[in-house]
Amino acid sequence: MKLYDYILSPSCYKVRLMAALIGVKLDLRPVDFHPGAEHRGPELLVLNPAGSIPIMEDGDLILTESSAILVYLAAKAAPEWLGSGKAEEAARVQQWLSFSGRLTASLGGARLHEMLLRPGDIGALQAQGIAALRELEAGLVEQGLRGMRFLAADRPTIADIACFPYVALAPDGGVTLDAYPAIRLWSRALRALDKFIEMPGIHRLHELKPEPQIEPGEA
Amino acid sequence: MTMQAMINEWYPVGLFSQLDSAGRTTALMGEPIEVARDADGNAKVTGGDGRVLPVRVRYGHVWSSLGEPKKELFPIPEADQPGRRFVDVGVVRVRCSPLRAVENFLDIAHFPFVHTDILGAEPHTEVQNYKVEIREEEDEVWATQVKFYQPQAAKSASGGITTEYMYRVPAPTCSVLYKTCPPRPSEWDVITLFVQPLAEDICDVWPWMALFDDETAMTDLIHFQQTIFLQDRSILENQIPRLLPLDPGMEIPTRADLTSIAYRRWLKRHNYTYGAQLVAQ
Amino acid sequence: MRLSHGFVRGETLSCIYHGWSYGQAGNCLRIPAHPGLTPPETIRVATHDVEETDSVIWVAVGTPASKPPRFDGLTPLRSLTAFAGIAAIEAAAGAKASPEGFVEFDASTGAVCLLLSAWEDGQTLIHVLLKADAGPAAGIRASRAAESLRRRAEGLQREIAQ
Numbered sequence: 270m271k272l273y274d275y276i277l278s279p280s281c282y283k284v285r286l287m288a289a290l291i292g293v294k295l296d297l298r299p300v301d302f303h304p305g306a307e308h309r310g311p312e313l314l315v316l317n318p319a320g321s322i323p324i325m326e327d328g329d330l331i332l333t334e335s336s337a338i339l340v341y342l343a344a345k346a347a348p349e350w351l352g353s354g355k356a357e358e359a360a361r362v363q364q365w366l367s368f369s370g371r372l373t374a375s376l377g378g379a380r381l382h383e384m385l386l387r388p389g390d391i392g393a394l395q396a397q398g399i400a401a402l403r404e405l406e407a408g409l410v411e412q413g414l415r416g417m418r419f420l421a422a423d424r425p426t427i428a429d430i431a432c433f434p435y436v437a438l439a440p441d442g443g444v445t446l447d448a449y450p451a452i453r454l455w456s457r458a459l460r461a462l463d464k465f466i467e468m469p470g471i472h473r474l475h476e477l478k479p480e481p482q483i484e485p486g487e488a
Numbered sequence: 489m490t491m492q493a494m495i496n497e498w499y500p501v502g503l504f505s506q507l508d509s510a511g512r513t514t515a516l517m518g519e520p521i522e523v524a525r526d527a528d529g530n531a532k533v534t535g536g537d538g539r540v541l542p543v544r545v546r547y548g549h550v551w552s553s554l555g556e557p558k559k560e561l562f563p564i565p566e567a568d569q570p571g572r573r574f575v576d577v578g579v580v581r582v583r584c585s586p587l588r589a590v591e592n593f594l595d596i597a598h599f600p601f602v603h604t605d606i607l608g609a610e611p612h613t614e615v616q617n618y619k620v621e622i623r624e625e626e627d628e629v630w631a632t633q634v635k636f637y638q639p640q641a642a643k644s645a646s647g648g649i650t651t652e653y654m655y656r657v658p659a660p661t662c663s664v665l666y667k668t669c670p671p672r673p674s675e676w677d678v679i680t681l682f683v684q685p686l687a688e689d690i691c692d693v694w695p696w697m698a699l700f701d702d703e704t705a706m707t708d709l710i711h712f713q714q715t716i717f718l719q720d721r722s723i724l725e726n727q728i729p730r731l732l733p734l735d736p737g738m739e740i741p742t743r744a745d746l747t748s749i750a751y752r753r754w755l756k757r758h759n760y761t762y763g764a765q766l767v768a769q
Numbered sequence: 770m771r772l773s774h775g776f777v778r779g780e781t782l783s784c785i786y787h788g789w790s791y792g793q794a795g796n797c798l799r800i801p802a803h804p805g806l807t808p809p810e811t812i813r814v815a816t817h818d819v820e821e822t823d824s825v826i827w828v829a830v831g832t833p834a835s836k837p838p839r840f841d842g843l844t845p846l847r848s849l850t851a852f853a854g855i856a857a858i859e860a861a862a863g864a865k866a867s868p869e870g871f872v873e874f875d876a877s878t879g880a881v882c883l884l885l886s887a888w889e890d891g892q893t894l895i896h897v898l899l900k901a902d903a904g905p906a907a908g909i910r911a912s913r914a915a916e917s918l919r920r921r922a923e924g925l926q927r928e929i930a931q
Contacts, residue, residue: 276711277718299707303714304503304578307707384581384721386692403849403916410847410912414905440722443583448850448892469718473604475783476776480790481611597787597802613788613801723786726770740812744787744802 270295270342273313273324275302279377279434280335281323282468287339287430289466291347303385336366339427352426361421365408365428371401372435379442380435391443398444402452405432409451418458425459433459437471493759494660496555500682500694503576504545507531515686516554517762523550547696548576549682562628562658566666566678567698575706577695577713584724585763586661586685587732587755589693592720593663593681594655594747596636602719605639612637615744622754629657629754631747642677642712644701645670655747660760661685672700679713688763689730693717731765772814825884825896838869843882843898846908851893851919853926855885858893861922874918881911883918891926895919 270288272295274281288295300322301307309320317324317333325332325341332338343350352358375397381387382394408420417423420432437456439446446453459465460474467473494517501514502523511524519536526532533541533552544551544561551561566572582589592598597615599608618634634653638645654666654676661683666676678698683691695713733739734756741749755764774785781798783790788801789812797812818829820837824845827837851858859865862874862883872883884896897915899908 276715299705299711301707301710304506304576305707305710383583386579386581406849407912407916411909414908414912416905440725450848469715470722472602472719472722472785474776475601475604475610475785475788476778478610480778480781481613600801601785601788610788610801614804615802723770726774728771740809742800742803742806 271298271326272296272338273298273300273308273316273322273326275300275308275322277469278302278322279380279438279468280321280373282434283335283430284323284325284338284342285468286434286466287342287350287427290430290462290464291342291350292464293342293346336369336427336431339366339430343427350425350427350430352421352428358421358426362426362428365420366431368401368404369428369431369435371397372405372432375401376435376439376442376444379444380438381442383442395442395444398439398442402436402439402444402446402449405436406449406451409455413451419455425462429455429459434468434471441470494685494762496553496557497659497661498544498551498553498557498561499661500549500684500692501533501552502531502550503579503694504531504548504550505576507550514684514692516552517685518687519554521552523552547680547682547698548574549694549696562662564664564678564680564698566676569675569698572678572698572700573702573706573709575697575699575709575713577697577710577717580693580695580714580717580721581686581690582693582721582724583690584727585689585730585732586683586691587760587763588724588727588730589683589691590657590661590663590681591732591748591751592724593665594631594657594751595745596634596653597744598723599636599638602723603716607638607640607716608636609639617743618746620746620750622750626658629655629747629750631655631750634747642667642670642699642701644699644704657751657754660755660758660762661691669700671702675700677701685762691763729765732763734761734764734766825898840869840871840882840898843900844902846881846897846899846911847915848894848896849915849919850888851895851922851926852891853893853919853922854891855887855893857926857929858883858885858895858918858922860925861918874914881914883915 272284274297302322307313308322314320316331319333321333323335323338325338332341352362375394378389379391379394379398382389382391412420419425420428436452461477499516501521502512507525509525511522513520513522515521521541522534524532531543531545531550533543535541541552542557546561547564547567600610600613616635618631620631623630632654636651637648638651639648651668656664658664663681665679669675669677677700680696682694682696684694685691695717697713734752770784770786772782772784775783781790781792789797790799791814792798795813795816796810797808800806800808818833820827822837823840823843859872862872864872864874866872866885870884872885874881874883882898886894888894899911
């Protein structure tokens with residue numbers, strides 16, 4: 270599976286993270302998104318006329334849209350990440366997958382504006398981001414009351430992976446996460462998963478490692 | 489904070505490769521400026537009132553000034569060495585003082601905590617003593633004999649190595665780092681941070697590199713450096729106080745901070761205070 | 770850097786930037802860049818009195834004159850932040866805060882209490898507690914009632930601002 274990837278893209282990171290968590294090896298093909306705008310160049314437009322990344326190639330199959338790629342990865346290698354198949358759970362997964370598009374547009378748009386100088390109405394993007402974060406917070410509170418630590422179940426699903434990156438990187442776009450305790454606990458639960466990988470802007474949880482013991486004489 | 493002393497310095501304002509005739513609006517120290525390519529293909533920079541500003545094209549970037557620089561742009565001899573690859577990393581905007589962006593670049597004690605498993609890792613956190621001086625003739629801050637153990641020092645490194653560094657500050661908002669070059673151990677890889685002060689608390693950072701590396705794809709080189717800088721960005725946007733303190737106050741420096749201490753002393757000596765605060769708070 | 774960006778290991782809190790770690794008394798225990806160094810006593814951070822009572826965390830600014838208010842049988846639900854001042858929230862709830870700081874908010878879902886705390890930039894922290902542990906469905910209804918309250922309070926606050 271070949272992933273057209275940009276290290277700073279939260280959407281590409283969704284795929285990299287999913288693959289790492291379920292032990293799938295990806296063949297990464299780096300795309301010079303910034304400053305080279307390669308995603309809008311002729312070679313990549315052939316694969317994806319939308320001019321967006323990630324793009325996944327698996328044999329003859331070409332997939333765009335990070336949610337679709339998450340579904341594909343899970344379906345092929347770890348179907349438990351799609352949910353149990355029960356109607357309510359499947360619907361919740363779909364609800365949050367759809368919702369994740371709003372996080373990309375609002376928090377992602379704010380981040381691109383603040384960090385990489387892309388055009389946008391920053392006030393509106395941040396306000397839309399806050400509205401989305403409030404909905405996510407309320408959703409996680411309700412899931413907690415149902416005895417579930419993640420968006421669709423008591424175990425993580427692709428819905429969590431789809432929502433996590435833009436939420437974790439909200440501060441890049443000037444939106445603080447201080448106001449959302451349930452989101453912060455959920456974020457920490459994801460970052461503590463076995464085989465979790467970071468991306469730039471999401472730093473390691475050092476508390477997961479005990480204080481290193483320095484032997485006498487060691488530097 | 490008076491900008492007078494810093495007004496006659498050169499600052500990066502764009503990538504030469506991305507200039508077009510339509511031009512790009514940006515800013516220097518609060519004043520809007522236009523950066524464009526003229527009919528002959530040369531870089532042209534104009535101030536807010538339309539006046540033509542001084543221009544240089546060097547190290548892949550367009551440089552300009554709101555004043556009249558008395559010195560030429562600082563030299564980097566390695567930039568003229570054959571066989572080197574030059575990497576335009578691309579601009580990143582940061583809501584921090586331009587001076588804080590430089591000072592963070594000079595710091596290595598944060599490597600294990602901020603660039604975990606790349607530039608440093610616990611328990612290899614010790615910063616051994618190194619040498620710092622202000623070179624009076626060039627009027628630059630230099631740190632030499634800096635050493636740090638790094639799990640993945642560069643894209644060209646195949647495992648953990650003890651990297652040697654030299655740091656140099658040739659201008660108030662620019663820093664040059666020289667580090668061990670894995671493919672050619674007798675040479676230094678050059679990594680720079682050119683910082684454009686948009687205002688006292690927001691800047692555009694233009695990293696650039698001159699490396700010996702014939703193996704790694706250009707995009708991978710760009711992404712490695714962007715990774716490092718993006719890991720620093722959230723730290724920079726949360727430092728308190730916003731402006732760089734040039735007087736002793738709340739902070740207590742240790743031996744690991746020698747380069748930062750020299751940088752602040754050099755800034756104060758020159759009255760380079762745009763982005764700084766003078767009274768201890 | 771604020772220590773709230775940092776990490777907890779055992780009974781120490783460490784700063785995210787250089788990993789300096791602090792004990793509960795506020796003294797610096799370790800500077801990773803200088804592992805052999807015993808940090809001078811002068812390196813310390815300010816501490817505040819903290820109490821955890823009935824699942825609510827109370828912090829005192831300065832020396833507190835008394836203990837935090839006690840309440841029996843309230844179940845904590847969630848905390849949310851409103852772009853509204855305490856007055857707007859009281860108006861939206863139709864009740865004023867008691868001397869202990871509670872606003873009784875009788876949502877049709879069952880009695881709900883709010884603990885309000887002024888935050889930065891005109892925002893207010895709202896801690897929502899339920900009078901009885903009536904199970905998840907009641908909790909969800911109360912959470913949504915609190916969200917409605919916030920919408921009303923923010924609407925009122927915007928009107929005040931105009």
